[in-house]
Amino acid sequence: MAVLVFADHDNVTLKDNTHKTVTAALSLSGDVDILVAGQGVAGVAAEAAKIAGVRKVLTAESEALGRQIAEAVAGAVTPLMADYDALLVPATSVGKNFAPRVAALLDVAPISEIIEVVDSQTFTRPIYAGNALETVVSSDPKKVITVRATAFKAAGEGGSAAITAVDPGPGAPKTRFVSDELVKSDRPELAGAKIVVSGGRAMGSAEEFQRVIEPLADKLGAAVGASRAAVDAGYAPNDYQVGQTGKVVAPQLYVAIGISGAIQHLAGMKDSKVIVAINKDGDAPIFQIADYGLVADYKTAIPELMSALETVKA
Amino acid sequence: MKILAPVKRVLDYNVKARVKSDQSGVDLANMKMAMNPFCEIAVEEAVRLKEKGVAEEIVVVSIGPIQAQETIRTALAMGADRGILIQTDTDPEPLEVAKLLKAVALAEEPSLILMGKQAIDGDNNAVGQMLSALLDWPQATFASSLEVTGAVAKVTREVDGGLQTLELDLPAVVTADLRLNEPRYASLPNIMKAKKKTIDIKTVDDYGGLTSPHLSVTKVAEPPKRVGGVKVDSAATLVAKLKTEAGVI
Ligand SMILES: Cc1cc2nc3c(=O)[nH]c(=O)nc-3n(C[C@H](O)[C@H](O)[C@H](O)COP(=O)(O)OP(=O)(O)OC[C@H]3O[C@@H](n4cnc5c(N)ncnc54)[C@H](O)[C@@H]3O)c2cc1C
Ligand SMILES: Nc1ncnc2c1ncn2[C@@H]1O[C@H](COP(=O)(O)O)[C@@H](O)[C@H]1O
Numbered sequence: 001m002a003v004l005v006f007a008d009h010d011n012v013t014l015k016d017n018t019h020k021t022v023t024a025a026l027s028l029s030g031d032v033d034i035l036v037a038g039q040g041v042a043g044v045a046a047e048a049a050k051i052a053g054v055r056k057v058l059t060a061e062s063e064a065l066g067r068q069i070a071e072a073v074a075g076a077v078t079p080l081m082a083d084y085d086a087l088l089v090p091a092t093s094v095g096k097n098f099a100p101r102v103a104a105l106l107d108v109a110p111i112s113e114i115i116e117v118v119d120s121q122t123f124t125r126p127i128y129a130g131n132a133l134e135t136v137v138s139s140d141p142k143k144v145i146t147v148r149a150t151a152f153k154a155a156g157e158g159g160s161a162a163i164t165a166v167d168p169g170p171g172a173p174k175t176r177f178v179s180d181e182l183v184k185s186d187r188p189e190l191a192g193a194k195i196v197v198s199g200g201r202a203m204g205s206a207e208e209f210q211r212v213i214e215p216l217a218d219k220l221g222a223a224v225g226a227s228r229a230a231v232d233a234g235y236a237p238n239d240y241q242v243g244q245t246g247k248v249v250a251p252q253l254y255v256a257i258g259i260s261g262a263i264q265h266l267a268g269m270k271d272s273k274v275i276v277a278i279n280k281d282g283d284a285p286i287f288q289i290a291d292y293g294l295v296a297d298y299k300t301a302i303p304e305l306m307s308a309l310e311t312v313k314a
Numbered sequence: 315m316k317i318l319a320p321v322k323r324v325l326d327y328n329v330k331a332r333v334k335s336d337q338s339g340v341d342l343a344n345m346k347m348a349m350n351p352f353c354e355i356a357v358e359e360a361v362r363l364k365e366k367g368v369a370e371e372i373v374v375v376s377i378g379p380i381q382a383q384e385t386i387r388t389a390l391a392m393g394a395d396r397g398i399l400i401q402t403d404t405d406p407e408p409l410e411v412a413k414l415l416k417a418v419a420l421a422e423e424p425s426l427i428l429m430g431k432q433a434i435d436g437d438n439n440a441v442g443q444m445l446s447a448l449l450d451w452p453q454a455t456f457a458s459s460l461e462v463t464g465a466v467a468k469v470t471r472e473v474d475g476g477l478q479t480l481e482l483d484l485p486a487v488v489t490a491d492l493r494l495n496e497p498r499y500a501s502l503p504n505i506m507k508a509k510k511k512t513i514d515i516k517t518v519d520d521y522g523g524l525t526s527p528h529l530s531v532t533k534v535a536e537p538p539k540r541v542g543g544v545k546v547d548s549a550a551t552l553v554a555k556l557k558t559e560a561g562v563i
Contacts, residue, residue, distance in 0.1 A: 010475070069480070070443065070453055093473040096439050097455050100408070104444035109409045109528035112438045126537070127437050128331035132340050135533040174452040174486075178468065178479040191474070195562070220563065228492065238458070238472050238493065245432065245492060247474070253562040263330060270540055274560045276552065282545075291543035291560065294552055304549035312553050312563070 002031040014047040017090035019154035039066025062168035074101035075169035091146040103144035115151035129244040129267035150250035193223035201229035202258020209235040243268035261286025318424035321353035323385040352430025358497040361393035390508035391500035397513035412444035417521035431489040442489035452482040
């Protein structure tokens with residue numbers, strides 16, 4: 001069996017989600033290739049070629065692929081599947097956007113956000129916001145799977161796969177790219193961060209969110225997250241949202257400040273190694289899963305936390 | 315312009331899903347069911363397009379048990395015009411749903427299909443993309459804003475790094491994210507009016523039938539339980555424990 005892994009990248013750098021998806025792929029087969037679809041991706045392909053265990057790297061380039069338009073990506077990937085038994089795609093917004101299209105075009109059932117490969121037909125995936133885990137067996141000759149990267153270890157480096165260009169496909173004639181509004185930040189990326197500090201509705205305003213959450217994140221070298229309530233109210237940008245319908249994170253340390261712990265929020269962070277909750281309501285559900293809970297008003301707790309961290313670091 | 319809005323009946327989002335003791339699935343018996351929240355947002359958006367004079371007719375379609383009529387009725391009370399229930403007691407997988415919806419789209423010929431990005435039971439996030447591929451119509455998933463001008467839809471999408479804006483030639487498929495709008499509560503007069511609107515009850519065979527499923531679920535288990543730890547008395551103790559006990563800072 002041969003497996004094609006779709007690389008997660010922004011045309012400039014290869015993302016760690018790719019290495020994690022390669023690990024899932026290697027548990028299915030020894031014949032794992034990577035597709036880098038984008039524009040101007042020679043550098044990304046060179047990075048992908050270094051991942052240990054990868055047989056070869058394919059590149060497909062066009063303007064529409066550079067924007068990762070779903071129709072264009074599916075158009076490039078689907079014909080390649082003639083040579084593969086499975087497609088593994090990191091479950092990012094790009095992956096979720098195009099992978100089901102490939103499945104439909106191949107007339108197979110997609111399998112979304114697996115967290116475990118049981119055997120070559122059998123996979124485990126969360127349903128109902130992670131309140132249940134489903135084991136699903138696919139009878140399809142070709143599998144199209146998105147992979148929840150936080151559930152897999154990153155494959156190492158040390159490979160030297162050959163790089164070949166393939167047909168970029170027909171593009172997306174009925175869809176036009178208009179603009180991007182990407183949030184620029186020097187902080188670590190939320191999805192792969194070792195420490196995440198998240199703020200909730202308790203912050204009350206965007207200014208307060210920035211005043212309280214961001215310095216703490218900077219002190220800890222952490223990424224910043226938020227609850228949906230905080231995002232909805234405009235305290236934080238949408239790409240900060242952690243949860244069932246936001247990002248799924250599994251850092252070493254997750255700090256939830258003024259977040260109640262709704263199941264939809266827990267779905268995105270309950271696999272974190274250590275969870276800290278700071279909430280003034282001792283009965284908030286977040287305390288049921290927190291390793292360390294501090295019942296306090298964040299307005300006094302965060303300054304104290306900042307100075308305690310100062311002492312520890314000194 | 316006509317809008318087609320596929321809606322799914324699911325376990326109400328406020329109810330915690332419980333796994334059956336024989337691990338055959340999630341227990342839905344006597345549980346509160348409701349319209350999938352993302353479908354509600356899609357219906358709301360369709361109604362707003364009608365209120366702006368952009369759309370003339372909104373057709374709601376649901377595939378599911380006879381009780382899914384209630385879900386359709388909710389959409390009619392929000393302002394949709396008529397409903398189609400494709401009645402089945404099986405729980406069709408996304409590929410089958412997409413094929414049935416394709417047949418509905420070919421029969422109804424909408425200019426826009428507005429649907430949820432994800433059903434919160436199976437969390438598949440797949441049907442919209444598959445339907446778009448099967449119809450060979452353009453797609454914009456995870457929409458947080460939608461503008462229709464003539465034969466073009468301009469859609470802003472929520473992506474991992476922020477937002478992306480696309481223009482699609484109609485007919486097209488758009489899937490709703492949470493921030494697209496806040497759905498209204500139906501008013502009593504509108505609930506009364508909805509009782510008179512038609513819901514056609516159809517069978518899967520009216521739309522090409524079901525193919526045999528490609529997936530089988532062999533087990534539904536509870537996730538490993540995370541047990542709460544300790545409450546600490548101060549920020550200083552917290553930092554000390556994170557440093558020495560947990561070793562994470
Ligand atoms: C379909 C669907 C999908 C969803 N997806 C997501 C998702 O992906 N992510 C997500 O987060 N939510 C999601 N939600 C929303 C979710 O149900 C909750 O509404 C949301 O998580 C609540 O956010 P919160 O904890 O910040 O706000 P609240 O529930 O209002 O909690 C605020 C907390 O702050 C505490 N507090 C207030 N003041 C202070 C203070 N001064 N000091 C300390 N603590 C204080 C309060 O005690 C309270 O516990 C979804 C909902 C739906 C319907
Ligand atoms: N049984 C169904 N009947 C009608 N629409 C459905 C059904 N299942 C899924 N959908 C639509 O597809 C969207 C995405 O669902 P899913 O891909 O299953 O997560 C939902 O928000 C609905 O709009």
